[in-house]
Amino acid sequence: MPHLVIDYADSLAPSLDMDAIMDDLHAAAMQSGLFKESDIKVRAESWRHWRLAGNQAPLAHKHGFVNLHCHQLEGRSDDDKSRLADILMEALKPHCEAAREVSVEIVEITRATYRKHKA
Structure with a gap:
């Protein structure tokens, strides 16, 4: 942990250096x-079909989105999670000038329901 999962509008792909972002x-x-x-x-996935504010995905890059989900095991304090969200947003924002919306979400994974296998 963590899993940093970047979702973004595929219309933004030409303006995003995904290797640098990751x-x-x-x-x-x-x-x-x-x-x-x-x-x-860290992984990223582009989305071809999406809506932003009820509108269809426009061709103009200025209307796209970038969303970072940070999945981590439960147990960290709210202060740690808030600080982590701030640190991740500061790292992400400079790469996303063409996006209309940039967001970061800290997602807690419940230990009782998480399973992992290493080969």
Whole structure:
């Protein structure tokens, strides 16, 4: 943990350097001091079909979105989660000037229902 999952409008793809974004988010997660480097996972997925404020995905880049979900196991304080959200947003924002909306969400995973297998 954590899993940093970036969702973004595919219309923004030409303006997003996803490798740089993922590198900066990985570094930001490390900077938080909450995770071991070997536990940080980052991935991204573009969305072709989406709506923003009830409107169909426009061709203009200025109307796209970037959303970061940070999935982590439960147990951290609200202060730690808030600080992590701020650190991740500061790492993400400079890459997303073409997006209309940029958001970060900290998602807690319940230990009792989480399973992981390592081969």
